[in-house]
Amino acid sequence: MLTSIVGINWGDEGKGRMVDLLSEEQDIVIRYQGGNNAGHTVINERGKFILNLLPSGILRPEVVCVMGNGMAIDLAHLDKETNKLREAGIEISPKNLKISDRAILTMPYHIELDCLEEERLAGEKYGSTRRGIAPVYGDKYLKKAVRAGDLLDLDYLEHRLRGIVAYKSLMIEGMYHAEPVSFDEMFAWLKKYADIFRDYIIDTGVYLSDAVKAGKRIMFEAQLGALRDIDFGIYPYTSSSSTIAAYGPIGAGIPGVKLDRVVGVMKAYSTCVGEGPFTCEWFGEEAEELRRAGGEYGAATGRPRRVGPFDVVASKYGCRVQGADDIALTKIDILSYMKKIPLCVAYDVNGKKTVDFPMGQALNIAKPVIEYMDGWNCDVSACRKKEELPAALLAYVKRIEELTECRVKYISVGAEREAYIQMY
Numbered sequence: 001m002l003t004s005i006v007g008i009n010w011g012d013e014g015k016g017r018m019v020d021l022l023s024e025e026q027d028i029v030i031r032y033q034g035g036n037n038a039g040h041t042v043i044n045e046r047g048k049f050i051l052n053l054l055p056s057g058i059l060r061p062e063v064v065c066v067m068g069n070g071m072a073i074d075l076a077h078l079d080k081e082t083n084k085l086r087e088a089g090i091e092i093s094p095k096n097l098k099i100s101d102r103a104i105l106t107m108p109y110h111i112e113l114d115c116l117e118e119e120r121l122a123g124e125k126y127g128s129t130r131r132g133i134a135p136v137y138g139d140k141y142l143k144k145a146v147r148a149g150d151l152l153d154l155d156y157l158e159h160r161l162r163g164i165v166a167y168k169s170l171m172i173e174g175m176y177h178a179e180p181v182s183f184d185e186m187f188a189w190l191k192k193y194a195d196i197f198r199d200y201i202i203d204t205g206v207y208l209s210d211a212v213k214a215g216k217r218i219m220f221e222a223q224l225g226a227l228r229d230i231d232f233g234i235y236p237y238t239s240s241s242s243t244i245a246a247y248g249p250i251g252a253g254i255p256g257v258k259l260d261r262v263v264g265v266m267k268a269y270s271t272c273v274g275e276g277p278f279t280c281e282w283f284g285e286e287a288e289e290l291r292r293a294g295g296e297y298g299a300a301t302g303r304p305r306r307v308g309p310f311d312v313v314a315s316k317y318g319c320r321v322q323g324a325d326d327i328a329l330t331k332i333d334i335l336s337y338m339k340k341i342p343l344c345v346a347y348d349v350n351g352k353k354t355v356d357f358p359m360g361q362a363l364n365i366a367k368p369v370i371e372y373m374d375g376w377n378c379d380v381s382a383c384r385k386k387e388e389l390p391a392a393l394l395a396y397v398k399r400i401e402e403l404t405e406c407r408v409k410y411i412s413v414g415a416e417r418e419a420y421i422q423m424y
């Protein structure tokens with residue numbers, strides 16, 4: 001059984017807690033794209049954990065976690081993340097963590113380039129998290145990236161790194177008039193992390209195809225959401241990797257397999273970190289109240305998130321590009337304070353109503369068309385069965401199902417592992 005858990009919106013939908021919940025039924029959990037530019041927050045009986053690089057399955061000792069070839073891995077960050085978890089009593093060893101030899105490595109100069117470019121863009125910036133993600137994926141396609149497997153042969157690594165460093169220095173000096181990259185520093189940096197992670201690096205494609213043959217239960221865990229996908233998102237305010245479920249098998253190293261089930265995680269209202277068009281955005285006191293209620297501050301960066309009502313146009317599009325079979329609707333408990341629940345049911349683009357998610361300038365100028373539904377005005381955080389949910393909440397969910405053309409299987413009413421309702 002191959003299951004994928006993906007974000008339907010702009011990211012931060014609460015994927016981490018759904019992966020944590022559903023990973024109970026899994027043998028293997030795989031991260032297949034992105035780097036440490038976002039974070040999953042998981043709260044369970046062992047504490048509160050923020051995971052940037054590691055698959056959320058790492059919190060379950062019986063699950064094997066794989067960091068796939070589609071990822072961009074900053075080994076310094078991974079070292080810190082693994083040590084922090086070990087301090088909290090989580091065991092991490094080559095037995096339960098495997099790093100693809102084909103995954104690209106985020107280097108210190110990628111982070112520097114990310115910052116230099118965002119500063120150059122100034123008022124026009126893309127809202128990068130400055131973790132080096134765009135520069136390292138850029139290098140992947142320029143064929144100038146170091147890959148994890150290169151650390152297994154230091155002579156080969158040295159040879160490759162020399163050419164890459166010479167190229168990067170030309171770029172940093174020529175374009176940004178900054179200091180050139182030091183080969184010695186970069187080689188020493190890589191050797192340090194080679195010593196720490198050597199035993200974790202394997203051909204995860206072989207490992208996973210054997211696991212598929214053996215009938216193992218495998219889960220693909222995405223970072224960010226459909227609207228941050230490099231192809232289908234709000235380009236150029238996207239991430240640099242593919243956040244789409246269909247990319248999962250490719251980014252994991254088993255491109256020939258087909259997914260059995262895609263669970264799309266969608267928040268009961270909208271949030272977005274960083275720049276770019278966000279049609280249903282609220283401002284002022286109304287926004288502050290929702291932000292406070294939902295604790296909407298970035299897991300990786302602490303930045304206050306932009307907030308607004310549920311966006312049907314964006315979510316319907318997200319469900320379609322993700323090919324979602326089931327939806328997990330998260331954080332519905334946060335809406336309990338609202339007398340009337342707003343829904344953005346369409347966009348108005350130059351006086352024309354549309355429910356098809358636009359791109360480019362049409363998206364920039366789109367205005368939200370809002371519909372209101374009755375609120376439920378009571379605490380739902382203790383509900384665990386469909387029958388316990390208020391009628392107004394069920395009506396809100398039903399309306400979302402109709403408009404997004406996707407069925408809601410899970411509703412979460414609190415951050416804790418068991419705070420959810422299975423609808424069918």
Ligand code: GDP
Nearest residue numbers: 012013014015016039040041331412413414415
């Ligand atoms: P992710 O990157 O998609 O995992 O999203 P985040 O890390 O931003 O997680 C969402 C945040 O909301 C985390 O702090 C979760 O613990 C919390 N959370 C998730 N589901 C619920 C829910 O149903 N209700 C409440 N109140 N909090 C939730």
